[in-house]
Amino acid sequence: MKSLLITSVKVILPGNEYHQQTVDVFIEKGKIAQIGNTIKVADKNVETIDGTGKVLSPGFFDLHANFGEPGLETKEDIRTGTAAAAAGGFTAVAVMPNTEPAIQSRSEVALVVNAAKGNIVDVHPIGAISKKREGKEMAELYDMKQNGAVAFSDGNKSVQQAGLMSRALLYAKGFEGLIFSHAEDESMAGGNKMNEGTMSTYLGMKGIPNLAESLMVSRDLYLAEYTEAPIHFASISTPEAVDLIKKAKAKGLRVTCDVAAHQLVFTDEDIVGFDSNYKVSPPLRTKADAKALIKGIKDGVIDAVVSQHTPQEIEYKNVEFHIAKNGIIGLQTVLPLLVRAGLNEEQIVNSLAVRPRQILGLAIPQIKEGATANLVLFDLAKSWNFDEKTNRSKSKNSPLFGQTLKGAVELVINNNQIIKND
Numbered sequence: 001m002k003s004l005l006i007t008s009v010k011v012i013l014p015g016n017e018y019h020q021q022t023v024d025v026f027i028e029k030g031k032i033a034q035i036g037n038t039i040k041v042a043d044k045n046v047e048t049i050d051g052t053g054k055v056l057s058p059g060f061f062d063l064h065a066n067f068g069e070p071g072l073e074t075k076e077d078i079r080t081g082t083a084a085a086a087a088g089g090f091t092a093v094a095v096m097p098n099t100e101p102a103i104q105s106r107s108e109v110a111l112v113v114n115a116a117k118g119n120i121v122d123v124h125p126i127g128a129i130s131k132k133r134e135g136k137e138m139a140e141l142y143d144m145k146q147n148g149a150v151a152f153s154d155g156n157k158s159v160q161q162a163g164l165m166s167r168a169l170l171y172a173k174g175f176e177g178l179i180f181s182h183a184e185d186e187s188m189a190g191g192n193k194m195n196e197g198t199m200s201t202y203l204g205m206k207g208i209p210n211l212a213e214s215l216m217v218s219r220d221l222y223l224a225e226y227t228e229a230p231i232h233f234a235s236i237s238t239p240e241a242v243d244l245i246k247k248a249k250a251k252g253l254r255v256t257c258d259v260a261a262h263q264l265v266f267t268d269e270d271i272v273g274f275d276s277n278y279k280v281s282p283p284l285r286t287k288a289d290a291k292a293l294i295k296g297i298k299d300g301v302i303d304a305v306v307s308q309h310t311p312q313e314i315e316y317k318n319v320e321f322h323i324a325k326n327g328i329i330g331l332q333t334v335l336p337l338l339v340r341a342g343l344n345e346e347q348i349v350n351s352l353a354v355r356p357r358q359i360l361g362l363a364i365p366q367i368k369e370g371a372t373a374n375l376v377l378f379d380l381a382k383s384w385n386f387d388e389k390t391n392r393s394k395s396k397n398s399p400l401f402g403q404t405l406k407g408a409v410e411l412v413i414n415n416n417q418i419i420k421n422d
Helices: 078-087 106-115 141-146 162-173 198-203 210-227 239-251 268-273 287-298 334-341 345-360
Strands: 004-011 022-028 031-036 047-050 055-058 060-065 090-095 122-127 179-181 231-233 255-260 304-306 375-385 404-414 417-420
Touching: 055 345, 060 078, 060 255, 060 304, 060 345, 078 090, 090 345, 090 375, 090 404, 106 122, 106 141, 122 141, 141 162, 162 179, 162 210, 179 210, 198 268, 210 231, 210 239, 239 255, 239 287, 255 287, 255 345, 287 345, 304 334, 304 345, 334 345, 334 375, 334 404, 345 375
Parallel strands: 004 047, 004 055, 060 090, 090 122, 179 231, 231 255, 255 304
Antiparallel strands: 004 022, 022 031, 055 375, 375 404, 404 417
16 A cells, blocks of 8 residues: 555544544554554655545445345345445445344354455355244354454344344343344234325335334334343334334333434435335335434434445336335435434444444544554535446435435545545
């Protein structure tokens, strides 16, 4: 990696000695060699980047990305998925087990870990809770943990059997494992395609009520309390869930949660044109729901924001809304969506870089002399085009595709490598 000097950049990392300070940062051989007010470097080969008006923070960490490898590489493989992640400011991603076969044993975990070695983006597999993600028989959680799985989830499937979820929570607690809950009661959701409300009635589609989520959040909170185990709720979408989790935290339960960036900006009103790129799980809710989610972040109830990056081939999206597959590619557009949602730089860094690592018990990269450089440089005011030229994913299923977005990642540094966005 070439030596790099970033001048006059604002550091954002709560608790760090340089937090909210404007400094020069000199990076050499993959480490932060010097931090100061004015750094002069004699070596003419050192690249200098003007950081005026920009933010330097630890690299972002995505708790919820879907890559296709193994088995669904036509949607996304690890190479293209990590390229999209780096372009979005992420130096690490946790990948869900929504693959074929599912990431359900040491073999699949090892495959993902080995395939991602040497990458600028660290890839952390999330193992399946149940075999084949069928919700019937518990998978080999401990073996997966020993081989690199950072948590356990059935991905986009909710564990419907309370007994299985209870056993998983209790078993994972024994080796400091963490269970992710995708909270949706299938009997309430009914296989429907969008949020239940005024818009579903107007569009003539059966809806998924908020109750489908809050029922499952309530159940799993009771199970977590009963087993005295930690639990994480992935991609919540309702104010009812926020309220339940807030009360659980006040009681002292070890509960955390995240929200997908698109849930903060898009609503069920965007579905009026039947654009299948707005079809996601959980479904887009109302403006009032989105407002409550943003408040949940600002109040600290919602711990992290995720991309919920879910690539789909065109034949699964360029169809009628009710038969289209769920999902949005999101790794490159999280930052612009958070800017659009009105989050400030500290809230963004906390939601994308700090809390995700704390949830998984991972070290937060430090911004200090001698530390390994794991950094992202971004500009909240800069605009860029999300199009064929800038897209790094194999897929294009995003309602933002072809738009000019505000909030740009300039570069990421990790593992003695650097990637710059032009």
